Amino acid sequence: MILALQSDRHLFEAKFDELLTEMTERDLTDPDLVDAYKRLREIFVYNVTGGKKNRGLSVIGSLRELLPPSQLTQDTVQRALMVGWCIEMVQGFFLMGDDIMDGSVTRRGQLCWYKKDGIGLDAINDIFLLEASVYRLLRRHCRTQPYYVHLLELFNEITFLSELGQALDLMTAAPLGQIDLSLFSMQKYKAIVKYKTAFYSFYFPVAAAMYMAGIYSEEEHNNAKQILLDMGEFFQIQDDYLDCYGDPVVTGKIGTDIQDNKCSWLVVKALEVMSTKQRTELEACYGRKDEASVAKVKELYNTLQMPTLYHKYEEESYQRLQKLIAQHAQNLPHSVFLNFAKKIYKRNK
Incomplete structure (x- = not known):
């Protein structure tokens, strides 16, 4: 997809760490959900980060072509990085489901998520969790934006x-x-x-x-x-x-x-x-x-x-x-x- 600037790739990787902390640590307010949030973190790390990230990087890459540099404020760039990760999350839950339906063994050079020990068809709920997380992030970061x-x-x-x-x-x-x-x-x-x-x-x-x-x-x-x-x-x-x-x-x-x-x-x-x-x-x-x-x-x-x-x-x-x-x-x-x-x-x- 869009050829990413090296600096954008670095910013994108750093944004994931920030979003991961936000979704799995800062959001944890009920001690009864500790295990569930731990599982959510594992889902994110295993299923969202392993690809080439071209779809996600294409958001900021395209935005740089569509807006003059003067309009690319720090907030705008950070939101574009976040939206890019939301698209990578969509890609992640599509692939998790696709692998189950196809009976695939490997994905991105590692065992498919559902093939991992202790996962199996519990992966179906993990897919739902990942999809719900997309809308949680969009609401939190873009609710005040005209788009x-x-x-x-x-x-x-x-x-x-x-x-x-x-x-x-x-x-x-x-x-x-x-x-x-x-x-x-x-x-x-x-x-x-x-x-x-x-x-x-x-x-x-x-x-x-x-x-x-x-x-x-x-x-x-x-x-x-x-x-x-x-x-x-x-x-x-x-x-x-x-x-x-x-x-x-x-x-x-x-x-x-x-x-x-x-x-x-x-x-x-x-x-x-x-x-x-x-x-x-x-x-x-x-x-x-x-x-x-x-x-x-x-x-x-x-x-x-x-x-x-x-x-x-x-x-x-x-x-x-x-x-x-x-x-x-x-x-x-x-x-x-x-x-x-x-x-x-x-x-x-």
Whole structure:
């Protein structure tokens, strides 16, 4: 996402420590809740801090492009850092739930939260705790700001849309436990990506910064949305590619899209270009947990030259992005969007 200034990254990390103390120490006024607040602290540290933090950093990064330095007061910067962490918290509880639903083992190079000893499905309540903490922080730090209601509506709407996207994903991956590749299509895939990933990963932090900068115009938000949702689609396609072809040591995650019968870009694209015989082979192996079946699917992908098709798509996507920025960002700084592009294109994790 936005390329963060080193100083912003330092400020962002320091802000987390401050918010953690606020949420788990200063808020503790009832001694009966000591154990619950200890658990909350563990949830924060384990599930919110381990990622690249690009979404959270994109709030302050975007705000620096949208406001002149004279308007970036200390209070404004601190609120932007706090809102950024709230977005990272949303990301955290999405991933905690996603890992349970997918039966994943690792996340960000460590065991998934629910896989840790003594956690299990108690993680579901931990997800609720993390989500509730988001609105507690927003109320406390932004209630007096003119954009407060806009932020609340944004957080609510993005969470709702993302959960609709997750519903589509789950229903396509394993409807009633059956594997049926006829349910997969590029149209269905793009709908899942738009709602499950693109809104919260790309539009969300920029929209938050726009509201904080006093940009409330629906037209301007729609212009930003046009560009950022397209970029989010590429980002998820890239994620799908890395799930199969990325190095787990680099990505921090062992890919499971094939085993999980996911409607990923690779399988949808393969279905578009493969022969009838190859489709029969794919249907026999896709969505199976055994290593031999997974290996056969990957071999089929290689035969179909999926890496070549992906890299061709990546180049086309970048060119399309340049045109979208020229078309839709007349009144918004192009750097807001170009900074995202620099971060995501050619990434390997």
